[in-house]
Amino acid sequence: MSPVVAVAVPEDLRALFFPDGVDVALGGLGELRVVSSADEVALGSAEVLAALAGPADVLVTSWPCxxxxxxxxxxxxxxxLIAHTGASVKPYVGLDAFARGVRVTQAGAPMARAVGEQALALTLALLHRVHRFDHALRTGVSWADAKAAAPPRHELAGSPVGVVGASRTGRAYVELVRALGGVVTVADPYLSDAEAAALGVGVADLDTVLRGSRVLALHAPVLPETRRMIGARELALLPDDALLVNTARSALIDGDALLAELRAGRIDAAIDVYDEEPLPVDHPLRSLPNVLLTPHEAGGTVEARVRGGRLVAAEIGRFLAGAPLQHEVTDDQLARLG
Known part of the structure; x- marks a missing residue:
């Protein structure tokens, strides 16, 4: 009997992940059950997802699920098998799935380049105070005053850049930053001396990285030991006029402490991830001139989505052929994720 592959991905996302059509991408793997347009708006309902997944051997999920x-x-x-089209599977899979022998894979790897590029773009914008100039001119500040009020600007070449977490996205960011002359130091207890040498970076403890960074970029996963790892004490270690880039997870930072630092105007920040999403329209971050905001879309390039779809198809093919999965998430890994 042909395996059944249920696709719990709404039509707009299917067009991004599978631009040639889901039938072309996944049809050769088994009998497809694709969520209907009537049901896709309710994929957040366990009842709707259960009806779609009922006869499935493989379930392809996405973030509305x-x-x-x-x-x-x-x-x-x-x-x-659950094959998730995104990176973080924590909200979409329970540990009881593993207890029943269900395996899990995810498509985080294809997003690394996209996230690295956006983190670089945000870094350059902060260094050149693009966000401050844009805010000033849009709110009616005079041309001369907009220029006079901006803090000193810097080039990336020669700037000390601290990276917290040598993850896939962290390594992609490091490669790009170093190509433009940034001097990188990484805080990651699992990064070996040999790996650091291959990346061309220095290694130091978190406090040392904080004290020495003009730019601090977060690329760590959320684990028990990294949750709220950047609090008021840590933020105070950053030099005056330091720049913070977070395209990783909001749970890495104490949001109240960060807001206090930003309101004081001592540092600038570019943020893509938030404790509350969507970010409320009246949130104080929205009105601060020293903050650059994006709506949790760092990994959302056209190219990354296409790569993600191809990865999911390849992983399903490997699974059905009895070959090892290349991007599997285990129950131990899931239990450690924040």
């Missing part, structure tokens, strides 16, 4: 746990698993006794 309900978590594959309890009632969804009960409705899908044949389910053997």
């Amino acid at each position: 309900a978590s594959v746990t309890g009632p969804v698993l009960d409705a899908a006794p044949r389910l053997r």
Whole structure:
């Protein structure tokens, strides 16, 4: 009997991940069950997801989906693989899935270049105070005053850049920053001396990196030991006029402490991730001239989405052929994720 592949990805996202059509991308892998246009708006409902996944051997998920746990698993006794089109699977898979022998894979790797490039773009914008000039001119500040009020600007070449986390996105960012002359030091207890040498970076503890960075870029995963790792004490270690770039996870930073530093005007920041998403329209971050905001879209390039779709198709093919998965998430890994 042909395996059943259920695709819980709304039409707009399917067009990004599978631009040649889901039938072309996944049709050769088994019998497809694709969420209907009527049901896709309710994929956050366990009942709707359970109905779609019921006869499936493989379930392809995306970020509107309900978590594959309890009632969804009960409705899908044949389910053997969850292939997530995004990076973080924590909101979409329960540990009970692993207890039932369901395996999980995800498409985070294809986003690394996109996130690295956006982090670089945000770094350059902060260094050149583009965000401050834009805010000033849009709010009616005079041409001369807009220029006079901006803090000193710097080039990336020769700037000390601290990177927290030598993750896939962190390494992509490092490669780009070093290509433009940035001098990089990484805080990551798992980065070996040999790996650091290959990346062309220095290694130091977090406090040392904070004290010495003109730019601090966060690229760490959320684990018990990294949750709120940047608090008031750590932010105070940053030099005056330092620049903070967060395209990783909001849980790495104490949001109240960051807001206090930004309101004081001592540092500037570019932020793509938030404790509350969507960011409320009245959130104080929206009105600060020293803050550059993007709506959690660092990994959302056309190219990254296409690569993600191809990765998912390849992983499903490997699984059905009995070959090892290349991007598997284990129950131990899931349990450690914040």
